[in-house]
Structure formats: C-alpha cells, structure tokens
Amino acid sequence: MKECIISFIGGGNMARCLIGGLIANGFPANKIRVADPNSETLNSLAAGYSVNIYQDNVAAIKDADVVVLAVKPQQMQSVVRSLGTHWKPECLLISIAAGIRLNAISRWLAHADAAIVRTMPNTPSLVQAGATALFANSHTRHDQRELAEGIMRAVGLAIWLDDEQHMDAVTALSGSGPAYFFLVMEAMESAAKRLGLDENTARMLCLETAFGAAKMALESGDNAATLRQKVTSPGGTTERAIHELQDGGLTGLFENAMVAAALRSRELADQLGQDHEQ
Numbered sequence: 005m006k007e008c009i010i011s012f013i014g015g016g017n018m019a020r021c022l023i024g025g026l027i028a029n030g031f032p033a034n035k036i037r038v039a040d041p042n043s044e045t046l047n048s049l050a051a052g053y054s055v056n057i058y059q060d061n062v063a064a065i066k067d068a069d070v071v072v073l074a075v076k077p078q079q080m081q082s083v084v085r086s087l088g089t090h091w092k093p094e095c096l097l098i099s100i101a102a103g104i105r106l107n108a109i110s111r112w113l114a115h116a117d118a119a120i121v122r123t124m125p126n127t128p129s130l131v132q133a134g135a136t137a138l139f140a141n142s143h144t145r146h147d148q149r150e151l152a153e154g155i156m157r158a159v160g161l162a163i164w165l166d167d168e169q170h171m172d173a174v175t176a177l178s179g180s181g182p183a184y185f186f187l188v189m190e191a192m193e194s195a196a197k198r199l200g201l202d203e204n205t206a207r208m209l210c211l212e213t214a215f216g217a218a219k220m221a222l223e224s225g226d227n228a229a230t231l232r233q234k235v236t237s238p239g240g241t242t243e244r245a246i247h248e249l250q251d252g253g254l255t256g257l258f259e260n261a262m263v264a265a266a267l268r269s270r271e272l273a274d275q276l277g278q279d280h281e282q
C-alpha cells in the first residue's frame with residue numbers, strides 16, 4: 005500500500021481496530037494521527053500503537069493525505085463542518101459512519117468537488133480479518149479509490165458496492181454482524197456450562213468451533229447449507245438441535261434483526277442527514 009499520512013478523527017472502538025490492523029500489517033505508526041477530545045483515549049492509543057495524537061481535529065488533518073471520519077453518526081455534521089474551512093482539495097476523505105450519506109458529508113464539508121469514500125468496516129479489522137464495503141463519490145480519482153481500497157484491504161476483505169443504497173444492508177450484515185456471532189458464542193458457552201463443562205473448556209471448544217466453521221466455509225467449495233447437512237447425521241444429535249433452532253424461528257429472527265438494523269441505518273441517514281445551524 006502507498007505510504008501516506010492517515011488522520012483518524014475519533015479514536016474510539018472502530019478507529020482502534022483499524023489502527024491496530026494497519027500497524028499489524030506493517031503500516032508505519034508515525035504516519036498515523038488520531039484526534040479525539042478524550043485524553044485518556046489518546047494516551048491509550050499512543051501507548052498501545054505509538055501513533056501521533058491530537059486533541060485538535062484541524063491540527064490533525066494538516067498535510068494529511070487521507071482523513072478517516074471515525075466519530076459517531078450523531079457527531080458527523082458538526083465535525084465535518086468544522087473541517088470545511090481547512091480542507092485541502094487533494095485530501096481523500098473516508099467515512100466509516102453508519103447511515104451518513106455521501107451527499108450530506110459533501111454538503112457539510114462545503115467542498116462540492118471533495119473526493120469522499122463512504123465505507124462500512126467491522127471490528128475484526130483489528131486482527132486483519134475485517135470485511136469492508138466501499139462506495140466512492142464521482143469526484144474520487146482512480147488512485148484515490150486504490151488508496152481507500154488499500155487501507156481497507158490491509159485489514160481484511162474490501163468490496164466495492166455499485167449502489168450507495170446497499171450500505172444499509174451491508175451495515176446490517178457485516179458492520180453489525182460480528183455482534184451476532186459473539187451473541188451466538190455467548191449463548192453456546194452458557195448452554196455448555198449448564199451441560200456441565202467448566203468455563204475454559206466451554207469457551208475454547210466454542211471458539212475453535214466458530215473459527216473452524218468460518219474457515220471451512222471460506223475454504224471449501226460447498227455452501228453453508230451443504231456444510232450443515234454434512235454435520236447432520238440422520239437421526240443423530242445435530243438434527244435434534246437444528247429442529248429446536250428452526251422450531252424456535254431462528255431464520256425469521258435473523259431476518260427481523262437484519263431488517264431492523266438496515267432500517268435503523270436508513271433512519272440515521274434521514275434524521276442526521278438534515279442540515280442544522282452550527
């Protein structure tokens with residue numbers, strides 16, 4: 005990936021995952037800047053990753069090649085507006101915020117020609133097993149698209165979308181998705197303990213099973229349904245368990261959950277995409 009200065013605005017959970025993943029992949033820490041109002045957050049990032057820290061967003065973006073907006077959706081408007089007068093046309097803006105549309109970011113920045121890439125990464129970026137979808141506005145040059153993709157590819161899979169509207173579905177799938185799998189792990193570990201296993205045995209067997217299933221699904225030519233059938237011996241134990249899950253409405257539950265997440269993404273865009281006076 006091309007060497008460049010990347011400034012993160014917001015040093016919370018997702019910024020930390022991207023920074024950790026980039027550094028683990030060999031990206032130089034001295035080329036990474038983070039701005040956050042919270043000095044504890046900044047000190048912890050500096051101690052953990054030796055990145056440059058700032059309490060002033062404007063100072064953090066000076067001469068940066070890429071600015072990554074990693075604040076909460078509710079903070080996006082005021083943060084982007086405050087960067088507008090200091091914006092350099094050659095800088096690439098990457099947003100990771102859920103729900104916030106490119107046209108709103110561009111309006112708040114007040115630079116109609118600014119190159120902006122909207123992305124939806126996820127927390128496994130920390131261990132370089134992230135999954136990110138990207139969508140660029142029409143002002144983003146080919147080399148800037150490559151730069152955005154290179155940053156996200158350094159921490160996992162990077163996929164371009166052909167329609168910004170699909171970001172809501174992506175947010176429901178891979179953005180929020182790690183939490184669904186963690187919830188399933190919590191439930192499986194808890195059930196295993198009720199069945200008599202000690203905490204460590206339950207945890208390790210559960211985690212390796214999750215890892216093995218994901219690795220197998222990625223590496224095998226079979227789809228998930230076929231892989232599931234291969235575990236499910238007729239009249240056996242898995243069949244009983246799967247019946248319980250299906251009778252309990254697992255498929256419908258996931259559909260409801262992901263529709264709710266996608267709707268929330270659209271709702272955030274509609275609510276927070278409006279202009280308000282600063």
Ligand SMILES: NC(=O)C1=CN([C@@H]2O[C@H](COP(=O)(O)OP(=O)(O)OC[C@H]3O[C@@H](n4cnc5c(N)ncnc54)[C@H](OP(=O)(O)O)[C@@H]3O)[C@@H](O)[C@H]2O)C=CC1
Nearest residue numbers: 014015016017018019040042074075076077100101102125
């Ligand atoms: N967490 C996740 O799995 C994912 C999150 N995202 C998106 O990433 C963004 C960040 O989420 P996440 O990291 O979870 O949230 P966090 O709240 O952990 O991080 C946001 C950080 O921004 C700081 N901040 C607040 N105001 C400002 C400001 N004016 N200037 C600079 N920094 C500021 C916050 O400080 P303080 O806490 O003191 O307010 C906080 O440290 C969101 O938009 C979210 O939608 C996208 C994909 C996945």
Ligand SMILES: O=C(O)[C@@H]1CCC=N1
Nearest residue numbers: 101102175179180181
């Ligand atoms: O929960 C959220 O809103 C953010 C976006 C995707 C994952 N976390």
